[in-house]
Amino acid sequence: xxxxxxxxxxxxxxDDIRTHLFEFAESGFDTIPDDExxxxxxxxxxxxxxxxRNGQEGYFMMRIGTPNGVLKPGQLQVIGExxxxxxxxxxxxxxxxxxxxDFTTRQSIQLHWIELSDVPAVFEKLEANxxxxxxxxxxxxxxxxxxxxxGKDAQEVIDAWPVIEELNKTFKGNDDHANLPRKWKVSVxxxxxxxxxxxxxxxxxxxxxxxxxxxxxxxxxIRVGGGLSRNEPRLARDIDVWVEPDNVSTVAGGLSALFxxxxxxxxRYNARMKFxxxxxxxxxxxxTLQSEYIDFELETAGRDVRRSYSYNTGEGPRNDxxxxxxxxxxxxxxxxxxxxxxxxxxxxxxxxxxxxTHASGEVRLSQRQxxxxxxxxxxxxDALLNAELLTHYSPTPSPFMRGSVACTGTExxxxxxxxxxxxxxxxxxxxxxxVTIPDGLEEFHIxxxxxxxxxxxxxxxxxxxxxxxxxxxxxxxxxxxxxxxGGLGSDPQFARWVGQRVPVxxxxxxIANLIDTYAIERVEDESFRTFIQRHTxxxxxxxxxxAETTYEDPxxxxxxxxxxxxxxxxxxxxxxxxxxxx
Amino acid sequence: xxxxxxRINAYTSLNMADAELQCAEGTAETYGxxxxxxxxxTPKSVNLQLEIDNTELETVAPHADIFxxxxxxxxxxxxxxxxxxDRVEAVSE
Numbered sequence: 190x191x192x193x194x195x196x197x198x199x200x201x202x203x204d205d206i207r208t209h210l211f212e213f214a215e216s217g218f219d220t221i222p223d224d225e226x227x228x229x230x231x232x233x234x235x236x237x238x239x240x241x242r243n244g245q246e247g248y249f250m251m252r253i254g255t256p257n258g259v260l261k262p263g264q265l266q267v268i269g270e271x272x273x274x275x276x277x278x279x280x281x282x283x284x285x286x287x288x289x290x291d292f293t294t295r296q297s298i299q300l301h302w303i304e305l306s307d308v309p310a311v312f313e314k315l316e317a318n319x320x321x322x323x324x325x326x327x328x329x330x331x332x333x334x335x336x337x338x339x340g341k342d343a344q345e346v347i348d349a350w351p352v353i354e355e356l357n358k359t360f361k362g363n364d365d366h367a368n369l370p371r372k373w374k375v376s377v378x379x380x381x382x383x384x385x386x387x388x389x390x391x392x393x394x395x396x397x398x399x400x401x402x403x404x405x406x407x408x409x410x411i412r413v414g415g416g417l418s419r420n421e422p423r424l425a426r427d428i429d430v431w432v433e434p435d436n437v438s439t440v441a442g443g444l445s446a447l448f449x450x451x452x453x454x455x456x457r458y459n460a461r462m463k464f465x466x467x468x469x470x471x472x473x474x475x476x477t478l479q480s481e482y483i484d485f486e487l488e489t490a491g492r493d494v495r496r497s498y499s500y501n502t503g504e505g506p507r508n509d510x511x512x513x514x515x516x517x518x519x520x521x522x523x524x525x526x527x528x529x530x531x532x533x534x535x536x537x538x539x540x541x542x543x544x545x546t547h548a549s550g551e552v553r554l555s556q557r558q559x560x561x562x563x564x565x566x567x568x569x570x571d572a573l574l575n576a577e578l579l580t581h582y583s584p585t586p587s588p589f590m591r592g593s594v595a596c597t598g599t600e601x602x603x604x605x606x607x608x609x610x611x612x613x614x615x616x617x618x619x620x621x622x623x624v625t626i627p628d629g630l631e632e633f634h635i636x637x638x639x640x641x642x643x644x645x646x647x648x649x650x651x652x653x654x655x656x657x658x659x660x661x662x663x664x665x666x667x668x669x670x671x672x673x674x675g676g677l678g679s680d681p682q683f684a685r686w687v688g689q690r691v692p693v694x695x696x697x698x699x700i701a702n703l704i705d706t707y708a709i710e711r712v713e714d715e716s717f718r719t720f721i722q723r724h725t726x727x728x729x730x731x732x733x734x735x736a737e738t739t740y741e742d743p744x745x746x747x748x749x750x751x752x753x754x755x756x757x758x759x760x761x762x763x764x765x766x767x768x769x770x771x
Numbered sequence: 772x773x774x775x776x777x778r779i780n781a782y783t784s785l786n787m788a789d790a791e792l793q794c795a796e797g798t799a800e801t802y803g804x805x806x807x808x809x810x811x812x813t814p815k816s817v818n819l820q821l822e823i824d825n826t827e828l829e830t831v832a833p834h835a836d837i838f839x840x841x842x843x844x845x846x847x848x849x850x851x852x853x854x855x856x857d858r859v860e861a862v863s864e
Contacts, residue, residue, distance in 0.1 A: 191812070192811065193811065193812045195812075419778060420774050420775060420776060420777070420778060456810070457811065604781050605781060606780060641775070641779050641780060655779075656779070657786065658786050659787060665787060672774075686774050686775070749781050
């Protein structure tokens with residue numbers, strides 16, 4: 190018996206949704222029949238639209254998929270203009286204002302308060318400028334991620350950008366791969382720093398060498414079945430396959446088709462590729478791929494470069510891509526910290542102008558919710574770095590600012606149970622002002638997710654925070670579970686959860702105490718992650734000492750029960766009517 | 772300690788219920804998660820899911836308990852919940 194979602198998908202899915210979407214945009218949000226809303230909202234995801242949470246009837250989040258986070262010259266300006274004109278609604282954020290865009294952990298862009306009636310105009314402007322929301326959400330090929338500076342990076346061993354462009358061209362709007370059992374997340378990386386974070390993707394291509402005629406050639410090893418969601422995180426597993434760049438699209442298509450044909454369509458909670466890999470094992474997966482989907486002999490895995498991975502590992506250089514780095518062509522890329530990935534529309538437009546003035550105008554988005562200006566000539570570096578805007582979006586930020594990642598939270602999301610983005614801003618600012626940074630600690634990753642869906646990738650941070658509830662002074666308050674020691678690299682590990690239901694106003698104190706303990710007890714210059722690794726769960730639980738401090742949290746109450754947490758009258762029944770279809 | 776077993780999001784029935792864990796080693800007062808759900812599609816039973824927070828009772832490994840209830844059993848439970856809710860409310864009013 191097919192699930193409801195499978196039934197809806199079998200009726201209308203893929204490109205065809207667009208026609209209906211535009212019809213509803215014309216006839217008005219209210220013309221979506223009540224008993225068809227679940228079905229249409231599910232389908233709209235394929236075109237990048239999520240209906241916002243309870244209390245925000247008729248408003249949508251729009252996700253724009255930018256492959257590998259690449260925004261070509263002029264595109265950031267377009268994003269700023271669209272955010273300014275269309276991403277406005279009845280709620281105003283006290284930190285970020287009335288109009289802003291979010292850069293996501295999958296190198297995409299999210300806008301909020303989008304009205305259905307505006308969707309055709311937004312699509313027209315996006316598409317006229319080479320941007321798209323197609324398959325940004327839904328059960329298909331999502332935005333392809335990778336090292337954001339592919340093609341530019343002085344450290345890359347193979348340029349993955351042409352491969353990503355080919356995959357994007359082949360599998361966006363491809364009817365054979367438009368309706369998969371569940372989302373399909375792909376990473377392609379050509380650098381030695383691991384910044385594509387392949388380990389947490391359904392399908393990962395990672396650089397690897399094979400010997401041909403006595404010489405080494407570069408291609409990709411393949412890992413399959415990673416992912417963080419559903420309290421069941423998995424690292425992608427090595428299926429012992431190496432492909433040359435020209436064959437990536439064929440093998441990726443084979444694996445996508447295998448998932449399409451064998452993935453679980455009866456139970457969406459069991460549908461992700463990671464569960465099929467659990468069930469089959471890698472040998473069966475490889476043999477099925479070979480026998481049913483690929484008509485040339487697959488090669489065994491080559492020599493990888495995982496030992497040199499540094500991205501999001503908790504130590505070493507290029508733990509993120511914030512800062513000034515050389516490109517292979519003698520120019521530089523400048524990674525800027527965007528705290529929790531959110532940037533006001535005016536700032537976006539100003540940054541686009543800076544990119545035009547001082548560089549090529551191209552920018553890139555990283556999986557740590559940051560933005561990178563590429564192609565900066567040495568002669569322009571000082572002028573760019575002295576720009577006033579870069580005091581807010583710094584290439585040399587505090588460890589607490591650069592390390593902060595947060596999901597959308599109760600501001601807009603239907604799943605979250607706590608406020609996230611603004612809270613993470615408050616946390617970072619307080620930690621920056623109040624915590625003495627131990628010598629040598631340049632980066633400290635704190636990821637905050639509002640629920641177990643893991644959109645902020647909490648399991649791969651130094652400090653993992655996840656939404657919960659507790660009671661304080663007799664009153665229910667928002668709280669966080671705390672995990673420690675997660676990170677990627679050659680030895681990737683998920684966080685160990687060692688603290689439960691810490692009231693949100695005591696979390697900064699807990700982190701401060703933990704860092705003080707680390708500073709005192711660390712052996713020589715060991716990293717925070719190494720320090721965590723050598724302690725047992727019980728020892729770590731004892732090191733989490735929640736404490737009230739000067740930090741004050743104005744959102745202690747149950748923000749899930751508001752229509753908009755920052756509204757003067759935030760009661761759920763005080764929310765706005767659905768917007769008129771003007 | 773391992774991660775929680777149950778998913779926790781805005782659709783969870785109760786993400787903070789007062790709970791007491793009893794075992795041979797002793798008792799501990801804590802919080803727990805109570806969730807009522809059914810498969811999104813073609814459900815075969817009502818699931819009652821319980822997970823008590825980790826405690827310092829070493830003999831009780833972290834775990835979740837899942838009860839599969841028939842519709843009749845679920846309604847029996849609902850009737851009892853209503854009946855005793857009324858009794859508690861009557862005393863407190």
